[in-house]
Amino acid sequence: MPESPFWTQDSLEDLVSARSKIMGAGVWAAARPDDRPVISFAGGLPDVPSLPDEELLRATRAVLDTERREALQYGGTFGPQPLREAIAERSSGIEGIPLTAEHVTVTSGAAHGIGIACEALIDPGDTVLVESPTFPGSLRTFVSFGAQIEALPMDDEGLLVDPAEEALKRLADEGRRVKLLYLIPTHQNPVGSTLPLARRDQLLELARDHRVLLMEDDAYGELWFGDEPPPPSLFSLSGGELAIKVASFSKIIATGLRLGWNLAPPTLITRMAALRYDMGSSPYLGRTVAEMIRNGDLDRHVERLRAIYRRKLDRLCEAIDEHCGDYVTYQRPGGGFFVWLGLHQGLSAIEVQRVANEKGVLIGAGPHFFADGNATQHLRLAFSYTPVEEIEEGVHRLGEALREVAASSAVK
Amino acid sequence: MPESPFWTQDSLEDLVSARSKIMGAGVWAAARPDDRPVISFAGGLPDVPSLPDEELLRATRAVLDTERREALQYGGTFGPQPLREAIAERSSGIEGIPLTAEHVTVTSGAAHGIGIACEALIDPGDTVLVESPTFPGSLRTFVSFGAQIEALPMDDEGLLVDPAEEALKRLADEGRRVKLLYLIPTHQNPVGSTLPLARRDQLLELARDHRVLLMEDDAYGELWFGDEPPPPSLFSLSGGELAIKVASFSKIIATGLRLGWNLAPPTLITRMAALRYDMGSSPYLGRTVAEMIRNGDLDRHVERLRAIYRRKLDRLCEAIDEHCGDYVTYQRPGGGFFVWLGLHQGLSAIEVQRVANEKGVLIGAGPHFFADGNATQHLRLAFSYTPVEEIEEGVHRLGEALREVAASSAVK
Numbered sequence: 001m002p003e004s005p006f007w008t009q010d011s012l013e014d015l016v017s018a019r020s021k022i023m024g025a026g027v028w029a030a031a032r033p034d035d036r037p038v039i040s041f042a043g044g045l046p047d048v049p050s051l052p053d054e055e056l057l058r059a060t061r062a063v064l065d066t067e068r069r070e071a072l073q074y075g076g077t078f079g080p081q082p083l084r085e086a087i088a089e090r091s092s093g094i095e096g097i098p099l100t101a102e103h104v105t106v107t108s109g110a111a112h113g114i115g116i117a118c119e120a121l122i123d124p125g126d127t128v129l130v131e132s133p134t135f136p137g138s139l140r141t142f143v144s145f146g147a148q149i150e151a152l153p154m155d156d157e158g159l160l161v162d163p164a165e166e167a168l169k170r171l172a173d174e175g176r177r178v179k180l181l182y183l184i185p186t187h188q189n190p191v192g193s194t195l196p197l198a199r200r201d202q203l204l205e206l207a208r209d210h211r212v213l214l215m216e217d218d219a220y221g222e223l224w225f226g227d228e229p230p231p232p233s234l235f236s237l238s239g240g241e242l243a244i245k246v247a248s249f250s251k252i253i254a255t256g257l258r259l260g261w262n263l264a265p266p267t268l269i270t271r272m273a274a275l276r277y278d279m280g281s282s283p284y285l286g287r288t289v290a291e292m293i294r295n296g297d298l299d300r301h302v303e304r305l306r307a308i309y310r311r312k313l314d315r316l317c318e319a320i321d322e323h324c325g326d327y328v329t330y331q332r333p334g335g336g337f338f339v340w341l342g343l344h345q346g347l348s349a350i351e352v353q354r355v356a357n358e359k360g361v362l363i364g365a366g367p368h369f370f371a372d373g374n375a376t377q378h379l380r381l382a383f384s385y386t387p388v389e390e391i392e393e394g395v396h397r398l399g400e401a402l403r404e405v406a407a408s409s410a411v412k
Numbered sequence: 413m414p415e416s417p418f419w420t421q422d423s424l425e426d427l428v429s430a431r432s433k434i435m436g437a438g439v440w441a442a443a444r445p446d447d448r449p450v451i452s453f454a455g456g457l458p459d460v461p462s463l464p465d466e467e468l469l470r471a472t473r474a475v476l477d478t479e480r481r482e483a484l485q486y487g488g489t490f491g492p493q494p495l496r497e498a499i500a501e502r503s504s505g506i507e508g509i510p511l512t513a514e515h516v517t518v519t520s521g522a523a524h525g526i527g528i529a530c531e532a533l534i535d536p537g538d539t540v541l542v543e544s545p546t547f548p549g550s551l552r553t554f555v556s557f558g559a560q561i562e563a564l565p566m567d568d569e570g571l572l573v574d575p576a577e578e579a580l581k582r583l584a585d586e587g588r589r590v591k592l593l594y595l596i597p598t599h600q601n602p603v604g605s606t607l608p609l610a611r612r613d614q615l616l617e618l619a620r621d622h623r624v625l626l627m628e629d630d631a632y633g634e635l636w637f638g639d640e641p642p643p644p645s646l647f648s649l650s651g652g653e654l655a656i657k658v659a660s661f662s663k664i665i666a667t668g669l670r671l672g673w674n675l676a677p678p679t680l681i682t683r684m685a686a687l688r689y690d691m692g693s694s695p696y697l698g699r700t701v702a703e704m705i706r707n708g709d710l711d712r713h714v715e716r717l718r719a720i721y722r723r724k725l726d727r728l729c730e731a732i733d734e735h736c737g738d739y740v741t742y743q744r745p746g747g748g749f750f751v752w753l754g755l756h757q758g759l760s761a762i763e764v765q766r767v768a769n770e771k772g773v774l775i776g777a778g779p780h781f782f783a784d785g786n787a788t789q790h791l792r793l794a795f796s797y798t799p800v801e802e803i804e805e806g807v808h809r810l811g812e813a814l815r816e817v818a819a820s821s822a823v824k
Binding site: 005006007008009012014015016017018019020023024025026027028029030045048051053056057060061064068069070071072073074075076077078108109111112114115118119120121122123137140141144179208211213238241242254255256257258259265266267268270271273274275276277278279280281282283284285 | 417418419420421424426427428429430431432435436437438439440441442457460463465468469472473476480481482483484485486487488489490520521523524526527530531532533534535549552553556591620623625650653654666667668669670671677678679680682683685686687688689690691692693694695696697
């Protein structure tokens with residue numbers, strides 16, 4: 001046995017793939033709890049007390065009683081058939097178009113769903129259009145496949161169509177191949193905006209004309225708080241033809257399952273399933289969740305979650321108005337996990353984040369969410385994970401941080 | 413909505429990645445049960461009656477009682493930490509070298525473990541050396557990454573070292589970059605051979621001299637039937653330096669979990685975890701299996717499985733000797749799921765498979781397992797899945813098929 005490792009990070013450089021060279025040795029670890037008595041608005045994590053452990057255990061018992069053999073054996077790379085069928089039936093109701101299992105592939109969560117779409121679509125040098133700001137985890141995946149990223153501007157209602165069209169024309173003129181337009185049309189992360197119906201239709205026209213797929217990240221779509229659901233998905237509006245809708249059980253059951261689904265045209269579902277090397281997502285887990293859909297537990301749970309998150313958002317907005325109103329503007333989101341604060345002129349997001357952190361409140365700083373990494377005057381508050389009784393105190397501390405930073409900015 | 417699909421398999425060709433073009437639209441679906449009263453020796457599937465459903469349910473309940481919050485939240489791409497630790501401790505005993513969680517990453521099964529190693533190591537055009545014959549699922553994955561495959565010859569004890577060395581020298585002379593040598597050293601699939609200790613040491617010397625990683629597929633390593641375990645793994649013999657050992661809970665708990673692990677030098681573990689886009693394998697499942705390791709259920713179950721499969725193998729060998737002895741030769745494996753039959757001169761494997769199928773017995777034909785697809789005179793019998801009471805009847809039918817094919821071959 002040699003004294004020092006044979007394969008060091010340096011000597012490995014000689015052995016690893018181009019993709020590994022892009023990604024290096026930085027590993028995404030789940031956040032560890034902070035030892036201090038902090039209040040966190042940092043991560044887009046679900047509410048903990050309501051995690052449906054009893055429903056999971058009940059469904060697991062039912063599956064092991066009645067589908068033991070199938071649940072404990074291979075299920076194929078399309079995904080466990082009963083879950084595909086349960087998703088298709090449930091989605092037909094949500095989407096308002098008739099869907100079958102052929103439109104569904106089961107994934108190991110939305111991040112995996114985005115990844116397998118990239119495996120099927122992206123070659124190094126291809127271009128991916130994204131909203132700016134957007135979810136940085138997805139950017140990381142696109143970049144790992146060697147994609148060139150083009151950021152598109154948004155307004156309060158979401159992606160702007162004209163600049164998207166101009167970008168598509170310009171990139172075509174430059175001879176660049178655009179494969180995907182990635183967007184989070186409903187309860188956008190980090191902004192919270194929901195794209196109006198008219199813009200959705202315009203985007204679909206663009207996608208058809210330019211033969212570009214829309215990748216619609218819908219991790220938060222079911223968590224709406226108003227009297228009416230948000231507009232239909234891009235997938236639904238195109239009759240299931242022009243978009244991949246990436247969805248997940250992470251935010252409506254638990255992130256720790258690692259289970260989700262993609263809706264897409266059957267031809268594309270097949271291409272994604274064909275190159276999976278993992279022999280498919282877990283039939284054991286998949287059949288458990290199919291049971292939760294069939295027995296009604298999932299729909300009842302989603303109803304409960306809407307009320308829980310609506311109440312947290314109410315509390316957050318009241319507290320912002322009371323403690324931060326002099327320093328920020330914001331737009332109340334119709335659903336999802338996030339409120340996006342615009343800081344008044346002269347306040348630095350990074351500086352506010354630092355001072356708030358010292359006061360024991362964790363928040364997301366805007367620059368993190370921009371593909372170009374440019375500093376911006378924004379903060380993201382995730383209200384989903386924070387216990388409802390801590391929200392007011394957390395925002396109170398943020399208000400103090402804003403006051404301090406404003407005072408020291410005024411002095412300078 | 414257009415009358416015909418917008419993205420057809422043909423028009424999609426314009427949009428998909430190079431990797432998708434290699435793999436096309438053929439999807440691996442789990443085998444469906446045959447409606448006929450067939451006896452199957454076809455798939456390497458575990459014994460059904462012994463699948464540990466009660467142990468899984470007990471562990472699930474314990475995890476939801478005591479680790480609910482952690483089990484239902486993100487766990488990071490290295491894998492759930494308690495499972496990494498439980499695997500490291502258990503593997504330290506099995507491997508005979510001290511291992512920590514740093515040597516372990518949790519995967520979604522061995523096929524996924526092989527895939528993420530390819531993501532980290534293989535660029536299109538790289539060469540992968542493989543045993544011939546070998547497991548075709550792994551070949552499929554290597555090819556999907558654009559690897560060139562070089563098949564290496566084996567004898568009754570496994571991979572031959574001298575031809576491997578000659579191949580490495582020749583490929584170096586040709587300027588080809590060999591990244592991996594993939595082998596199944598213990599209870600090889602399909603052959604059943606186990607590589608002797610001396611050859612393992614020689615292979616490690618080769619790997620060190622040529623700076624090639626050994627990828628050691630060990631899906632069957634723990635299922636040995638003799639008085640003594642097989643020789644230590646290549647990973648263990650190199651002090652954890654020169655090999656990736658790919659392992660799985662599929663054959664010792666259930667294929668339907670989709671859970672496994674890779675052991676590798678920590679530098680390489682990091683590179684594999686860094687480019688996972690799926691946010692890690694399921695903490696919910698991972699902590700359930702960690703509980704089965706900690707409470708001793710897994711080790712007790714593996715003991716039981718050894719006895720179950722040993723008994724099936726005994727029954728199979730008796731039946732082969734009685735019904736097929738005039739037409740085949742074979743070597744009794746020391747463990748695993750497979751017996752590899754060599755057909756006497758003049759008998760076609762494909763023809764025997766066809767006639768046996770007509771008689772209601774399913775077997776694997778040799779050519780399927782060779783990288784070059786050449787016809788061979790071999791059959792693979794998987795004895796793991798077949799109910800013990802059907803084994804004799806199944807082999808009896810195979811014997812009839814052999815007699816018929818031999819008679820018609822003699823006539824020609």
